[in-house]
Amino acid sequence: MVYVGSRSLITVSKSRFIALFIIIIMIVAPAALQDPYITHILTLSSIYAIFAMSWDILMYTNQLSLGHSFFFGLAAYLTALLNSTYKMHPIVSVLAGVAVTAVIGFGLSIPFFKLRGAYYALAMAGLAEIATLTVKAYSDVTGGEEGIRGITPFITNYLANYYIAFGVMLASLIFLYYIAERSRFSLIFKAIRDDEIAAKSLGIVVHRYRLLCLVLGATFAGLAGSIYATYLTIVNPNVLAIVPTTALVVTMSMVGGVHTIVGPALGAYIIIFLNSFFRIAEIIRLLAYGLTAILILLFLPGGVFRYLSRAIDYLIKAKKV
Amino acid sequence: MPLLEVKNISKSFGGLAAIKNVSFNVEKGELVGIIGPNGAGKSTLFNLISGIYHPDTGRILFKGEDITRMEPYELVRKGIARSWQIVRPFRNLTVEENIKVAFYGGVLKESGLDYNQRLEEILQTTGLLPYREQLAKNLPQGYLKRLEVARAVATGAELLMLDEPFAGLRVDEIKGLMSLITTLHNRGLTLLIIEHVVRSLLELTKRVLVMHEGRLIKEGTPEEVKRDKMVIEAYFGEESEVA
Amino acid sequence: MVEIPLQVFLNGLTIGAIYGLMAIGLSLIFSVVGIANSAHGGFYLLGAYVAYFFQSIGLSVPLAMLLAILVVGGVGVVVYRLTIHPILSLHENVLILTFLLAIVFEQIIRITFGPEYKNLKPLVTGVFEWGGIVMSNQRITAAVLSVILVYLLSLFIERTRLGKAIRMTTQDSEAAQLLGIDVMLIYLLTFGLGSALTAASAVLAAPLFTLYPAMGWLPFILSFFITISGGLGSVSGALVMGIVFGLTDAFVSYYIAPTWGLIAGFVLTLIILIVKPQGLLGR
Numbered sequence: 143m144v145y146v147g148s149r150s151l152i153t154v155s156k157s158r159f160i161a162l163f164i165i166i167i168m169i170v171a172p173a174a175l176q177d178p179y180i181t182h183i184l185t186l187s188s189i190y191a192i193f194a195m196s197w198d199i200l201m202y203t204n205q206l207s208l209g210h211s212f213f214f215g216l217a218a219y220l221t222a223l224l225n226s227t228y229k230m231h232p233i234v235s236v237l238a239g240v241a242v243t244a245v246i247g248f249g250l251s252i253p254f255f256k257l258r259g260a261y262y263a264l265a266m267a268g269l270a271e272i273a274t275l276t277v278k279a280y281s282d283v284t285g286g287e288e289g290i291r292g293i294t295p296f297i298t299n300y301l302a303n304y305y306i307a308f309g310v311m312l313a314s315l316i317f318l319y320y321i322a323e324r325s326r327f328s329l330i331f332k333a334i335r336d337d338e339i340a341a342k343s344l345g346i347v348v349h350r351y352r353l354l355c356l357v358l359g360a361t362f363a364g365l366a367g368s369i370y371a372t373y374l375t376i377v378n379p380n381v382l383a384i385v386p387t388t389a390l391v392v393t394m395s396m397v398g399g400v401h402t403i404v405g406p407a408l409g410a411y412i413i414i415f416l417n418s419f420f421r422i423a424e425i426i427r428l429l430a431y432g433l434t435a436i437l438i439l440l441f442l443p444g445g446v447f448r449y450l451s452r453a454i455d456y457l458i459k460a461k462k463v
Numbered sequence: 464m465p466l467l468e469v470k471n472i473s474k475s476f477g478g479l480a481a482i483k484n485v486s487f488n489v490e491k492g493e494l495v496g497i498i499g500p501n502g503a504g505k506s507t508l509f510n511l512i513s514g515i516y517h518p519d520t521g522r523i524l525f526k527g528e529d530i531t532r533m534e535p536y537e538l539v540r541k542g543i544a545r546s547w548q549i550v551r552p553f554r555n556l557t558v559e560e561n562i563k564v565a566f567y568g569g570v571l572k573e574s575g576l577d578y579n580q581r582l583e584e585i586l587q588t589t590g591l592l593p594y595r596e597q598l599a600k601n602l603p604q605g606y607l608k609r610l611e612v613a614r615a616v617a618t619g620a621e622l623l624m625l626d627e628p629f630a631g632l633r634v635d636e637i638k639g640l641m642s643l644i645t646t647l648h649n650r651g652l653t654l655l656i657i658e659h660v661v662r663s664l665l666e667l668t669k670r671v672l673v674m675h676e677g678r679l680i681k682e683g684t685p686e687e688v689k690r691d692k693m694v695i696e697a698y699f700g701e702e703s704e705v706a
Numbered sequence: 707m708v709e710i711p712l713q714v715f716l717n718g719l720t721i722g723a724i725y726g727l728m729a730i731g732l733s734l735i736f737s738v739v740g741i742a743n744s745a746h747g748g749f750y751l752l753g754a755y756v757a758y759f760f761q762s763i764g765l766s767v768p769l770a771m772l773l774a775i776l777v778v779g780g781v782g783v784v785v786y787r788l789t790i791h792p793i794l795s796l797h798e799n800v801l802i803l804t805f806l807l808a809i810v811f812e813q814i815i816r817i818t819f820g821p822e823y824k825n826l827k828p829l830v831t832g833v834f835e836w837g838g839i840v841m842s843n844q845r846i847t848a849a850v851l852s853v854i855l856v857y858l859l860s861l862f863i864e865r866t867r868l869g870k871a872i873r874m875t876t877q878d879s880e881a882a883q884l885l886g887i888d889v890m891l892i893y894l895l896t897f898g899l900g901s902a903l904t905a906a907s908a909v910l911a912a913p914l915f916t917l918y919p920a921m922g923w924l925p926f927i928l929s930f931f932i933t934i935s936g937g938l939g940s941v942s943g944a945l946v947m948g949i950v951f952g953l954t955d956a957f958v959s960y961y962i963a964p965t966w967g968l969i970a971g972f973v974l975t976l977i978i979l980i981v982k983p984q985g986l987l988g989r
Contacts, residue, residue: 206798208744208805253976260742263801264930271927272969279965326567333553333564340551343513345539345568345618384923389809392802429813436806439799440789 157451168308178300179418185304187414188311189370194394194406195318196362201401202322202331203348203355204338206259208384209266210363210391212273215382217243217364218371219277222290225372232296232372239368240361247360251353267384274382289378293371303373310369311407314362319403321358327351335401386428396435398447405447412446464527466491466622466653467512467543472521474511481507482518483677489622494644494654496664498688499674500697505657506548508674509626512655513545514538525622539568544620546611548627548657552599559595561610562586562617569618581617589613589643605636612643622653629660637663665689673697713839714960715953720841720849722952726945727852727907729929729936730859731900733944736933738876738896741790741797744804746904746929747922748811753778753905754912754921755815758826767827771909775902782901783894790897791890808922816919828913848910853945855906859899860941872896876939904929928971935975937985947986951975 172181197210221239224230230238250269257265277284284290296306321327333341334348342348371377381387390413391406398409413431442449465488474482482504489495497505510516512523514535523531525541533541544565553561562585566578586592589609594602599610608628615623628644629637641663648654648667658664665671665685673681673688675697681688688694728750735743756777760770785807793799828844863869875882875892883889908925915921928951936947951971959967978986 204798206801208801259797260801261934264742264744264927268927268931268972271923272972275924275965275968279963329556329560329563330567332556332560336553336555337551340547340553341564341568343535343539343545343547343551344565344614345536345544346564347536347568383920385809385812385920389805392805393809396802396806426813426817429810429817432806432810432813436789436803436810439803439806440793 157455165312169305172301172304181300181304183414183418185300185307185373187411188304188307189366189373190390190394190414191311191407191410192314192369193363193366194391194398194410195314195403196359196366197391198395198401198403198406199318199322199362200355200359201395203334203352204258205352205355205359206263207266207359207388208263208392209268209270209388210359211382211384211387212266212270213243213247213360213363214367214370214387214391215270215273215277215377215379216246217367218377218381219284219290221368221371222293222377223283226290226293232294236365236368236372239371240364243364243367244357244361247357247364248353250360251349251356254356255349267388270382270384270388274379274384277379277382285378287379289376291376293375293377295372295375307369307373310365314365315403315407318358318362322401322403327354331355389428389432393431393435397431397438399449402447408447408450465489466493466526467655468522468524469512470522470524472511472518472523474507474516474518481677482511484521485674485677485679486521487672487679487682489653489655491621491653492648492651493670494648494656494668496668496671497655497657497674498659498661498664498671502676503674503697504677505674506626507677509545509624509655509657513543513624536568539618539620542619542621543624544569544615544618544622545624546608546615546626546628548630550604550607550611552602552607552610554600555598557596557598558591558602558610558613559586561599562613565614565617569620585613585617588646589616590639605632605639608632608636608640609643612640612647616647616652620652622655623647625654625656627657627659629658629663641667710960713841714956716839716841718953718956719949720845720952721956722949723849723852723945724907724911724948725928725932725952726948727855727903728911728925729932729944729948730856730941731902731904731907732926732929733933733936733938733941734859734903735897735900737939738872739794739893741794741800741804742930743897743900744801744926745785745807745811746804747924747926748808749778749782749901749904749922750908750925751815751919751922752781752811753908754826754917755819755824756905757909757912758819758824758917761827767829771829771906774909775905778905779898779902783898786894786897791893794893808926812919812922819919821919824917826909826912826917829910842914844913848914851910852907855903856941856945859903863941868895924968928968931972931975935978935985937987940985940987943985943987947975947978950986 168184172184175181193214196213197207200207217239220242221235224235224238225232254262254265278286281287295303297303322331330341330346330351333346334351338348367381370381394409394413395406396409397412398407399405416430417427467489469485469487471484471486472482473480473484485508497508499505507516511518514533514537517532522529525543528541530538530541553564556564559582562582563578566581586595589612591606591609591613594606599607602610612625612628628640632640637660644654644656644667656664656668669684671683671685671688672679673694680693680697681691683691731749732743732746735741753774757770757774760773761767765773789803789807790800793803830843830847832843834841834843834846863872871882871887872892874885875887875889879889932947932951933944936943951974954971954974955967958970
């Protein structure tokens with residue numbers, strides 16, 4: 143039996159097989175079903191999955207943020223402005239939105255250098271709140287409460303939009319998963335999470351890794367926000383606001399399982415799907431998610447993904463015996 | 464050129480002078496002990512050399528380079544590693560992973576050594592081989608101390624600073640750790656060791672520095688130090704030796 | 707025209723006192739229990755809406771407000787005991803948990819009362835005018851009561867036996883435990899007191915503005931920044947910082963532009979933190 147880390151090679155290739163299977167379904171199903179609504183749900187899920195993963199990568203170095211909507215909304219508004227007001231090409235607008243957000247993420251690392259724990263989380267929340275207020279106030283530029291409309295989408299075909307979003311999500315997932323779990327950074331992240339001071343005393347330049355995660359988190363949140371704006375063709379201050387946007391991403395990640403990358407992506411799909419099935423009870427949606435996330439936090443702290451993957455591992459091993 | 468040169472360093476906290484004008488050198492390949500009663504400033508001295516604090520006055524040189532104001536992680540890159548009196552393992556990582564982290568932080572990354580081989584060597588030397596896949600939080604204290612040393616060695620450091628490595632260990636564990644330290648010393652590592660368990664330390668080392676109230680009051684061989692009047696006075700009434 | 711700067715100054719002073727009371731509950735919990743209560747805005751929200759509810763069923767304004775404060779204090783105790791205390795040592799989870807609680811509170815309010823703006827009846831009506839200065843009586847009352855409540859809190863902490871127990875627990879919870887203090891009881895009490903004080907600031911301040919489900923977030927962020935720049939462990943620090951913030955907000959809002967007022971306040975707190983990391987009056 144060849145060992146890869148501490149799991150057998152057979153198990154690893156089995157879970158890769160399951161993953162491949164799921165990916166194939168996700169590619170084929172929308173084309174087969176030809177249902178605009180379900181495809182829309184899947185597209186939205188893909189976008190939020192990118193957003194959730196971007197929050198999660200921050201958690202890899204213990205940088206809990208309660209204001210991640212700041213990056214999402216910033217990119218969304220930038221893209222909206224460039225696209226709708228200045229009539230720039232959708233892809234250029236998206237790229238610009240992502241680039242600016244990435245730079246801002248990088249720049250924030252300086253004032254946020256010494257912040258840890260609650261201070262970090264709430265300073266981020268403060269950013270999101272200030273941004274929301276600012277956007278609402280400068281209504282001649284940003285459209286105030288109403289927001290910006292008339293954004294030109296990439297393409298008008300709903301299926302094509304799905305494949306764009308799904309493709310970007312898949313690429314992001316693979317990239318972030320690789321960096322977080324399968325690269326030389328993975329062990330360092332784990333060490334920093336475990337004991338930052340011990341890591342420093344062994345020569346790990348901790349602030350560089352925190353910076354890496356912050357930039358990645360900002361960039362991918364920006365990516366999600368830009369695509370969101372382009373797909374939905376409208377933005378309003380909600381995309382920057384703590385509630386609902388940060389609330390959603392925190393809930394999705396909690397449900398899916400923090401610092402697993404795949405977990406939050408899964409959580410996004412779960413939440414958005416529940417979203418559509420509870421259409422009648424629209425008003426109690428966020429309440430339900432909040433309560434669910436609380437229950438999971440108290441009783442199932444690993445999140446859905448961890449328990450799911452443990453269950454799958456267990457079933458596979460049981461079958462081999 | 465001495466490996467480490469400490470020149471006239473002083474440090475005060477608030478109004479309290481913790482280190483007063485301390486100077487000494489450590490030659491390459493030496494094993495130097497630092498002893499002294501509680502509150503003498505031994506740990507502060509370590510913290511000053513390893514970059515946790517910076518001295519108010521004076522300089523510290525390593526291989527001729529001025530390291531006085533460097534940060535801890537820079538010093539590891541230069542080749543100085545320290546272990547902690549109260550161990551700080553990565554509790555949720557395995558013994559193996561704990562050591563691997565040190566590879567990422569240390570000097571060796573520049574030389575492109577074969578890490579797998581080095582890992583095996585270190586596990587072998589420190590006697591941690593049977594525990595390699597155990598989570599650090601499940602390890603008994605004696606082995607946690609070995610892990611501390613293993614990690615410091617894994618950074619590829621030339622100068623190893625051990626802060627009370629024998630604290631809290633049983634007699635047999637102390638003997639095991641002593642032989643590990645001797646092995647490392649024989650391999651060419653330079654060691655600077657703070658210890659309260661004076662008897663064991665005096666067996667290991669040929670040169671001892673004695674600190675008292677922030678000053679270096681005596682420097683010499685274990686025999687000289689044991690007989691010195693000032694040292695005996697400083698320790699008078701102190702429970703400093705393990706029975 | 708001396709009146710305008712004076713008017714702005716008084717505006718800032720009064721809103722600042724209210725900010726101080728708003729922040730004090732958060733500061734208390736942060737100092738004593740050691741957690742950042744992200745549900746702070748939720749308790750603020752509850753305070754306002756519960757008072758609104760009691761008013762709408764016919765209770766007198768003072769009674770409605772008093773009941774609201776007590777109810778929210780009770781909710782605080784229950785919530786703390788059931789959800790926070792069990793995971794108290796997991797700081798990260800507590801942060802997320804309280805954040806989620808705030809969201810849950812907001813949604814419950816939104817479902818029960820609807821998203822439209824509502825109005826809370828003030829404790830006192832009418833407007834005070836003197837020498838060109840105009841200010842609503844409610845605002846003056848709110849500011850004065852805020853200062854009084856903060857003062858009473860500091861008396862409670864400094865002079866009573868219970869207050870002493872709280873101070874001891876804050877310094878060293880393990881030592882306090884060894885001395886026979888029931889630390890969990892202290893935490894329960896502190897959390898309840900903190901929530902009640904937050905609700906108090908809500909019932910005093912809310913009549914000056916409007917009620918809406920998302921109204922808790924800005925007070926929360928404000929309180930957090932005021933708390934950490936005023937100095938943890940200092941009751942007067944939160945009040946002083948609140949007033950400083952309020953004055954900054956008022957002057958910048960008037961002389962430059964309304965949104966910039968709050969932003970200027972935030973920038974000021976950041977500057978204070980850089981210059982003196984323990985906060986203005988922190989230890």
